Amino acid sequence: MTMRKVAIVTGGVSGIGKAICKELVDRHVFVFIADINKQDGHLLEAELNKDALNARFVELNVTDYKSVEHVITNVYKEFQRLDYLFNNAGMAMYGEIYDMSIDKWQDIVDINLWGVVYGTQVGYQIMKEQGFGHIINTSSAAGLGPSPISAAYSTTKHAVVGLTTSLHYEAEEYGVKVSTLCPTFVDTPIFDKATAINIDKTAMSKQLKKQKMMSPQQLAKIALAGVHKNKPIICPMPMRKTMDIVFTLFPSLHRVLMRMVCKVSRNARLT
Numbered sequence: 001m002t003m004r005k006v007a008i009v010t011g012g013v014s015g016i017g018k019a020i021c022k023e024l025v026d027r028h029v030f031v032f033i034a035d036i037n038k039q040d041g042h043l044l045e046a047e048l049n050k051d052a053l054n055a056r057f058v059e060l061n062v063t064d065y066k067s068v069e070h071v072i073t074n075v076y077k078e079f080q081r082l083d084y085l086f087n088n089a090g091m092a093m094y095g096e097i098y099d100m101s102i103d104k105w106q107d108i109v110d111i112n113l114w115g116v117v118y119g120t121q122v123g124y125q126i127m128k129e130q131g132f133g134h135i136i137n138t139s140s141a142a143g144l145g146p147s148p149i150s151a152a153y154s155t156t157k158h159a160v161v162g163l164t165t166s167l168h169y170e171a172e173e174y175g176v177k178v179s180t181l182c183p184t185f186v187d188t189p190i191f192d193k194a195t196a197i198n199i200d201k202t203a204m205s206k207q208l209k210k211q212k213m214m215s216p217q218q219l220a221k222i223a224l225a226g227v228h229k230n231k232p233i234i235c236p237m238p239m240r241k242t243m244d245i246v247f248t249l250f251p252s253l254h255r256v257l258m259r260m261v262c263k264v265s266r267n268a269r270l271t
């Protein structure tokens, strides 16, 4: 078994995943950048290997169980260890339920939920056998509370929180750690790439970008500090804590806030 720690980061080519890859390399972890974006994946691989061999790009579509299984088991076969698995690949989707089609539901559930389930299922078996390892599933603050006009996104992210916080306790006895990362607003291309259903994406993005954004680098540092502490939920935003307090102590104020979010988002409707 190699002494160097080994990580797999899905969606590792852009935004949060990319920053996590860099942060892991800074901590001397060997990183597999697993992503559907081959072109940028090879560029990032070259960047991370500039001074020493630190990373490898592997093309992966997380919606394909066989490929997820293949990538994760091959990493384990080669290195005889898997220390970290970040199931991070994801997409955003704006739209009212009224405008959603089943196809759109399937798109987002396939990436944001099945992608995470596949990774967790395969990674957990390996980590349970080796007796150590940490699975980190990226959810969102939208997985911890309502997210009107992004309900499909919120659905997938709530499911990721349910899976991950439950497994956190199941896995403890086997030496495996499991955490969910719940960011709020991080400055990445996800907003511009989002699928917008009957929503003016520019108007929506403009609204969202009024929020104070954290840089992916800041988030990656907080994420790894949370991983180090083995937190079940790593939620870096102070706003989230405030929302929790509001949600618990002042439920009617929370409802007022949510109605406001709904109204503002609905202003971006096209028809």
Ligand SMILES: NC(=O)c1ccc[n+]([C@@H]2O[C@H](COP(=O)([O-])OP(=O)(O)OC[C@H]3O[C@@H](n4cnc5c(N)ncnc54)[C@H](O)[C@@H]3O)[C@@H](O)[C@H]2O)c1
Residues within 6 Å of the ligand: 010, 011, 012, 013, 014, 015, 016, 017, 034, 035, 036, 037, 060, 061, 062, 063, 088, 089, 090, 091, 092, 111, 138, 139, 140, 141, 182, 183, 184, 185, 186, 187, 188, 189, 190, 193
């Ligand atoms: N940016 C934010 O404000 C924010 C907030 C909360 C949660 N998140 C979550 O963080 C995660 C990363 O988002 P980001 O903001 O870095 O977005 P991003 O768009 O910058 O990165 C997403 C990455 O996932 C990859 N990807 C997409 N579909 C894939 C697939 N089928 N298989 C493999 N890779 C695929 C993309 O190529 C890209 O590299 C997502 O799960 C997202 O929902 C982001």
